[in-house]
Amino acid sequence: MTKRLEISDLVVQHKSRKGIVHAVAGISLEIDAGETLGLVGESGCGKSSLARAVVGLNKVTAGTLSINGEPMNTSRHGAHAREIQMIFQDPYGSLNPRLTVRELVEEPLKVHRLGNKAERAERVTALLDRVGIPDTLHQRLPHQLSGGQRQRVGIARALALEPEIIVCDEPVSALDVSVQAQVLNLLVQLQREQNLSYLFISHDLEVVRYVSNWIAVMYLGKIVEIGPAEQIWKRPLHPYTRALMQTTDNKEMEAGPEVKLNSELPNPLSPPSGCRFRTRCPLAIERCAKDEPLLDDQGSRHQVACHRVTEWSGDTARAA
Amino acid sequence: MSFSVGVGETLALVGESGAGKSLTAMALMRLHKTQFMDVVADRIDLQGRDIARMNDREIRQIRGSKIAMIFQDPLTALNPVLTVERQLVESILLHNDLSRAGARQRALELLDMVRIPAAKSRLGEYSHRLSGGMRQRVMIAMALAGNPQLILADEPTTALDVTISAQILDLLRELQTNLGVGMLFITHDLHAVRTVAQRVAVMYSGRIVETGDVDTVFTAPRHPYTEGLLAARPHGSFVDGGHRLREIPGTVPTPSDRPAGCAFAPRCGHKTTECEETLPPLELWGKAGFACFHPLEGVPA
Ligand SMILES: Nc1ncnc2c1ncn2[C@@H]1O[C@H](COP(=O)(O)OP(=O)(O)OP(=O)(O)O)[C@@H](O)[C@H]1O
Ligand code: SF4
Ligand SMILES: [Mg+2]
Numbered sequence: 001m002t003k004r005l006e007i008s009d010l011v012v013q014h015k016s017r018k019g020i021v022h023a024v025a026g027i028s029l030e031i032d033a034g035e036t037l038g039l040v041g042e043s044g045c046g047k048s049s050l051a052r053a054v055v056g057l058n059k060v061t062a063g064t065l066s067i068n069g070e071p072m073n074t075s076r077h078g079a080h081a082r083e084i085q086m087i088f089q090d091p092y093g094s095l096n097p098r099l100t101v102r103e104l105v106e107e108p109l110k111v112h113r114l115g116n117k118a119e120r121a122e123r124v125t126a127l128l129d130r131v132g133i134p135d136t137l138h139q140r141l142p143h144q145l146s147g148g149q150r151q152r153v154g155i156a157r158a159l160a161l162e163p164e165i166i167v168c169d170e171p172v173s174a175l176d177v178s179v180q181a182q183v184l185n186l187l188v189q190l191q192r193e194q195n196l197s198y199l200f201i202s203h204d205l206e207v208v209r210y211v212s213n214w215i216a217v218m219y220l221g222k223i224v225e226i227g228p229a230e231q232i233w234k235r236p237l238h239p240y241t242r243a244l245m246q247t248t249d250n251k252e253m254e255a256g257p258e259v260k261l262n263s264e265l266p267n268p269l270s271p272p273s274g275c276r277f278r279t280r281c282p283l284a285i286e287r288c289a290k291d292e293p294l295l296d297d298q299g300s301r302h303q304v305a306c307h308r309v310t311e312w313s314g315d316t317a318r319a320a
Numbered sequence: 321m322s323f324s325v326g327v328g329e330t331l332a333l334v335g336e337s338g339a340g341k342s343l344t345a346m347a348l349m350r351l352h353k354t355q356f357m358d359v360v361a362d363r364i365d366l367q368g369r370d371i372a373r374m375n376d377r378e379i380r381q382i383r384g385s386k387i388a389m390i391f392q393d394p395l396t397a398l399n400p401v402l403t404v405e406r407q408l409v410e411s412i413l414l415h416n417d418l419s420r421a422g423a424r425q426r427a428l429e430l431l432d433m434v435r436i437p438a439a440k441s442r443l444g445e446y447s448h449r450l451s452g453g454m455r456q457r458v459m460i461a462m463a464l465a466g467n468p469q470l471i472l473a474d475e476p477t478t479a480l481d482v483t484i485s486a487q488i489l490d491l492l493r494e495l496q497t498n499l500g501v502g503m504l505f506i507t508h509d510l511h512a513v514r515t516v517a518q519r520v521a522v523m524y525s526g527r528i529v530e531t532g533d534v535d536t537v538f539t540a541p542r543h544p545y546t547e548g549l550l551a552a553r554p555h556g557s558f559v560d561g562g563h564r565l566r567e568i569p570g571t572v573p574t575p576s577d578r579p580a581g582c583a584f585a586p587r588c589g590h591k592t593t594e595c596e597e598t599l600p601p602l603e604l605w606g607k608a609g610f611a612c613f614h615p616l617e618g619v620p621a
Contacts, residue, residue, distance in 0.1 A: 036559065038574070042481040146571050175334035177508065178568035181552035188558045203482060210554035210565070230560050236544045247482040249511055264451050300601055 002069035003030040003164050004197040005054075005084075009213070012049045019269045023049035025221035031214075033189065036198040037114065037228065038212030040205060042265055046221045047201045051169045056087045067165065073309035076078045080202065082112065085158040087151075087231070094154065095142040100152055101128065102138045104161045108160040127156040131186060146181035149183075155186065160195075172207060209233050217241045219242065220268060220276040223295065227302030237304045240277050273291035275307065283308050325470060325502040330492075331503045332513040332534070335523035336549075338572040388463035392475035392510070395453040397462075398447035404431075404458055405443035408465060415466030430461040435491060453484035460491065464499075471495075474506045489515045510553060514538065519607065522546045523574055525583035532608030542615040545584045590614040 012024035023046040031037045039047050052058035054065060056077040065072040073079040084092055086271060088094045093105055105124045109115060115123060128138060131152040142150055159168055161162040171187065188211060190196060202208050208215060219237065226236040234252045236242045243259040245252075261280050266272055272279050277309040278288040287307055295303040325331045383532035391397045399407055408427040412418060418426060434457040447455055456476060463471055473492065477485035493516055495501060505517055513520055513534060521531040522543065530543040541547040551566035558564075570587045573579065584598050585591040594613050603613040 042483060148571065176572070177510070177549055178552050181554075181565035181567045181573065182569075184554070184558075185567060188564075205482075206554045210556065210558050212557075213328060213559050230557060231558075243483060247486040247511075249514065261487070264453055264484060265481075 002034075003066075004033045004035075004068060004211075005031040006066045006069075006201070007050075007054065007063075008064045008066075008067070010050065010053060010062040011078070012053045012058055013036060013061045014049070019270045020176070022052065022221050022271070022310065025267070025271075027218075027221075027223055028218060029223070029226075031197045033197055034195040035213040036200050036211050038208035038215045039199065039201045040208050040215065041134065041202065041216060041218035043121065043203070044268060045218045046268075047218060047251075048169055050218075051086065051199065051201055055084055055167050056080065057086070081108070081163075082161045082169065083163055084163065084165040085163040086167040086169065087154050087158050087171045095150065097142055097159075100139050100141060101133060101145070104142070104153055105156045105160055108157060112161060114161075123160070127159055128153075130159070130190075131156045131180075132252060141144075146179075147175050149227070151175065151183050155190070159190070159237045162194075163196075165197045167201075169201045170203070173199075173202060180207070192230060192246050205244060205250070215245065220265065220271050222305070224277065224306070225302075225304045226295070228264055228300060229299075231300065231302050236300070237298060237302070237309050238277075238283050238306050239283050275305075325504055327469075327502055328500040329519065330496055330503040330505050330517040332507060332520045333523060334507055334513050334520055335509065336508055336572055338525065338574065339523040340526040368398075383456055384465075386468060387470045387472060388466060388468035389473060390456070390459050390473040390476045391461050392478050394459035398455065399458060400446060400448050402446075403443065404445050404447065404450075405448075408443075408462060410467040411462055426465075427461075430464055432459075433464065433495075434458070435487075436459045436461075451484075452480050456480065456484075457491070458486055459493075460488075463570075464495070468501060471501050471503045472506070473503055474510070476505075477512060478507070478509065480541060485512070486515075492500040492516055494496070510550065521547070523576055525526065526575065527583065527611065528602055529584065529612065531602075536608065540617075542610040543584075543612045543617065544588050544590050544614075546610075547616055548587075566599035 002102060004245055006227070007027060010024050010027045011022065014021045014023055015040050016304045027050060029146065030036060034189065039050070041047055053060050056079060060074040065074060067083050083228050099107065100122050102253065105127050106120050109120045109123060109125070115122070133149065133152050133156065137145065137149060138158050142153070145153065173185060184207065189200070191198060198211070200208065210231040210316045214226065215232040216223050217232070217240065218224070219240055225232065225241045231247070232241065233250065236245050239259045242253070243261045246258060248303065259282055263280050272289070275284070275288040275289050275293050276282070278284040293305040293307045295305045296309070297303050298309065401562070405424070405427060408430065409420065409423045412423040413420070415445050416426070427441055427443065431442060436454065436457050437440055447458065450458065462542050473548070476492070477488050480488060489512060492503065496503060505512070507513060517534050519532065520534045520537050521528045522537070522545065523529065524545050529543065530537060530546045537546060538550060541550060548566065548568040552568060554565060556563065573583060573586070579585055579596065580599070581586070581597045582591070582595045585595045588595065592614065600611045600613050603609045
């Protein structure tokens with residue numbers, strides 16, 4: 001079966017004065033229709049670089065992307081705007097401060113020359129209604145809205161062109177807990193109604209678990225573990241994933257070994273040889289500095305990139 | 321508003337934006353001049369002394385010696401043109417009767433205490449060259465320089481990654497046990513509250529609406545806002561089970577449109593006319609209590 005979105009061997013580099021950062025260092029992912037892939041990892045591991053490359057906001061250095069089996073044109077920004085859209089953490093930065101709520105939602109329809117004036121007006125009303133923005137707010141400017149309302153407008157804009165895929169980059173991170181619930185409910189509801197596929201990025205593991213069918217864990221530009229969301233939650237096999245899970249109220253982590261990370265993310269300009277996680281890994285052995293561990297299937301499409309995964313995943317699992 | 325923090329105890333002040341958490345801390349440190357606050361602690365008996373009437377020198381002595389502060393963004397609190405050593409040594413000298421050499425020795429000890437690896441080699445660094453986690457550790461070391469009895473920590477882990485945040489929370493817990501410092505921990509992160517605090521005060525729109533020990537408040541909340549806040553966090557999978565999250569409709573009122581009665585009334589499922597007209601007082605039984613006319617049962621679900 002063809003996948004809604006397929007990312008193959010994606011590489012994204014950023015050039016800066018200090019050198020080249022391989023923000024995405026060869027990543028393959030796929031998302032089915034109507035499903036969510038959650039992407040987690042520490043700040044600077046490359047999540048946004050990947051997200052932005054997928055929607056054409058970052059240059060793709062190497063690799064291919066395809067939607068429903070059709071290769072994407074990654075050289076022209078906006079070439080796939082009707083199929084794939086993005087929702088940002090801070091809708092404030094992505095919304096033109098001089099446009100009203102209605103104008104903001106109409107904009108993509110205008111750019112793509114969809115419908116006449118009356119049809120567009122009707123569509124804008126329907127979209128704003130769908131995301132829960134009352135009439136009284138339609139003529140407001142972005143700065144006259146609360147964070148939650150702004151995010152709803154961002155969602156209405158993303159939905160305007162009826163895309164099949166939405167990349168959500170930390171869509172609720174800037175919101176208060178009580179408002180997060182409102183926006184998450186809206187997102188999962190819209191997904192059900194429109195069979196949307198989400199690439200959902202968040203540093204909040206409980207949020208990711210809530211929305212995702214699959215979870216991928218990223219570390220310094222690479223995927224270190226990927227699998228069905230509940231399996232990753234209940235039985236993470238990579239030491240890094242386990243360390244992340246232990247920072248949550250995940251009850252499954254009360255039993256089993258504790259993985260403490262004592263240092264911080266190494267300089268992305270010169271990632272460690274072999275396993276990129278080895279400088280922080282309590283299980284690292286000599287081999288980890290020499291060979292790069294590749295993603296390997298542990299059953300039920302649960303893949304892990306760690307040389308010691310079998311020792312560690314067994315009943316006798318213990319921290320070194 | 322008043323609350324107490326005991327020796328080696330952490331009280332978490334939790335609430336969403338607009339709850340007035342930081343204002344409370346600022347008032348405590350009199351960074352915000354108009355408010356006045358009492359800190360009651362077993363050892364830092366500031367009660368009865370009118371902080372508002374102290375002169376700046378007295379305030380400066382309290383700040384940093386009896387009470388020290390840790391901010392969300394250490395960069396704004398650390399001086400960018402001074403090295404870690406300079407800043408640390410200066411604050412040590414300000415609060416202790418030590419020679420420069422002694423202060424330098426003490427600076428190293430503090431950096432070790434906050435678990436900065438290769439502390440010696442970090443002394444010459446400038447704060448902007450440090451990572452977020454390291455900066456926060458330096459900030460904590462600075463806070464400890466005056467041997468405070470109470471630390472005010474205002475969202476100290478909010479800007480950090482989960483793994484780094486876990487390290488800082490561990491460190492704060494350790495200091496609490498080893499040094500017996502009391503801590504007022506301001507946060508919006510419920511997980512952080514569970515991790516570091518023994519007691520919690522939930523704030524809504526400028527007031528404490530519920531307080532008590534963390535376990536009780538989190539398992540059997542009495543105030544509808546506390547309960548709503550806890551239920552709004554995801555606790556499972558939508559995809560695998562499909563429950564909707566409990567929403568709290570609407571948003572926190574701005575100070576200008578705060579209602580006459582209970583500030584939570586417009587968003588509350590239990591409200592009556594009484595709630596809309598009268599401000600429910602915070603009723604305390606010992607150190608626990610809530611401000612609500614229609615409290616929940618208080619038995620764990
Ligand atoms: N435009 C850019 N120019 C140079 N370097 C960049 C650029 N954008 C990102 N980077 C670098 O690429 C790496 C990955 O950054 P990215 O923003 O993708 O991470 P992230 O996982 O989204 O982090 P966060 O959780 O903080 O959003 C980082 O080292 C970052 O400094
Ligand atoms: S490959 Fe080695 S260093 Fe990498 S995660 Fe596994 S044990 Fe740790
Ligand atoms: Mg990002």
